[in-house]
Amino acid sequence: MPFKALGLHPSLVQATREMRYTEPTPIQAEAIPIILSGRDLIATAQTGTGKTAAFLLPVLNQLLGQPRGATRALIVTPTRELAQQIDDVCLALAYHTDVQVGLVVGGASMGSQERAIRAGVEIIVATPGRLLDHMRLNQARFDGLQTLILDEADRMLDMGFLPDIKRIVARLPARKQTLLFSATMPPVITNLAKVLLRNPRSVQIGRRSTPAVGITQAAYPVPESLKTALLQHLLRHMDMPSVLVFTRTKHSAKRLTRAIAADGFGVAELHGNLSQGQRNRAMDGFRRGDFQVLVATNLASRGLDVEHITHVISFDVPDVPDDYVHRIGRTARAKAEGDAFILVSRAEEKSLAEIERHIGQRLPRVTLPDFDYAQAAPQRDKPARRPQSPQSRQRNADTHTSRPGRPGNSGWRSRRRR
Ligand code: AMP
Secondary structure (H helix, E strand, O other), rough: OOOOHHOOOOHHHHHOOOOOOOOOOOOHHHHHHHHHHHOOEEEEOOOOOOOOHHHHHHHHHHOOOOOOOOOOOOEEEEOHHHHHHHHHHHHHOOOOOOEEEEEEOOOOOHHHHHHHHHHHHOOOOHHHHHHHHHHHOOOOOOOOEEEEEEHHHHHHHHHOOOHHHHHHOOOOOOEEEEEEEEEOOOOHHHHHHHHHOOOOEEEEOOHHHHHHHHEEEEEEEEOOOHHHHHHHHHHHOOOOOOOOEOOOOHHHHHHHHHHHHHOOOOOEEOOOOOHHHHHHHHHHHHHHHOOOOOEEHHOOOOOOOOOOOOOOEEEOOOOOOOHHHHHHOOOOOOOOOOOEEEEEEEHHHHHHHHHHHHHHHOEEEEEOOOOOOOOOOOOOOOOOOOOOOOOHHHHHHHHHHOOOOOOOOOOEEEEOOO
């Protein structure tokens, strides 16, 4: 079925063509007609299914025939990176329209966001905390709001945003369309839906907790003290053009980044201890391919959409099995293929068994014949340094050179690429 058959405006259909969306994904085919009909919607869909366009296309369609100058759609999402991503997709889909989009997230100046809000940009993409800041200062006027979208609702609740969501909703008009998207549907989300949604239709795409097809998974048993060495070995010996590594803590993300950089690889880190500018530079550099490796905490495990990730490595075994599924969902996006490796110490085997039960699959164990599993562990804070080639030194230096952040990280924009 082509996008045209969904009843979307030709300017939006043209944008989907230019974005090389050949046909609607299942979530798009199901959700778009429901949203266009004005019904509330509760959708179970993981990132990677095309859910962003599933809500943006009908919302943009509804806006096209309406007067400008009032905020009519509000999208609330848990992290700045996700908000940025939604903003990017929105700008691309709205390319042939005059709809304006505003990004309201922490870590960027309040002033330009305030101006966007006051000007009544038609769509606001926000994270809960910063949106509430504006609401408390009485800057955000949502009298004309027609659609509220709660994206990654389960993640927002995991992050403790439930009180903020309630406060935000209390300041919005009672009559509106509400769309709730969540990767999982635990009771806390269905309860929230009962309060927020009126007579909703529900859509469920993809079996919960199933890794996307196209991902080859493997577990690498290794003593905890040799995990860094094993990861360095993999990087040196395997063809791994674009690697996302997950660590449990900010501290180990930092330490591992240092060790990988010392080995001569282009690497950036992404975690909550960094400023928004640093986070944007890390993401943009990784997207552009300036960094071969991005070391991230779980902050990045949901929703991040980087097309070319070839390998996702879990440096430790996550305690929550769903976190594993979300981590590895960062590769093999949009029908591509990718590898997902998990490094497992003896103490983590029980958690791995839980993950395997959760995904209904036993991961193959891989032991590398040319890796010395009996070697003495390197000193924790002094990763072994190898002599570096001039190129690798340059790569290394690049990692720490500050790059200009992406332009227009706040405020409002429209038709950016025209
Ligand atoms: P999302 O689930 O919204 O994060 O989207 C995942 C990826 O799928 C993004 O890279 C989108 O650009 C891509 N995508 C979304 N819709 C389509 C479509 N209809 N055809 C092909 N790719 C799509």
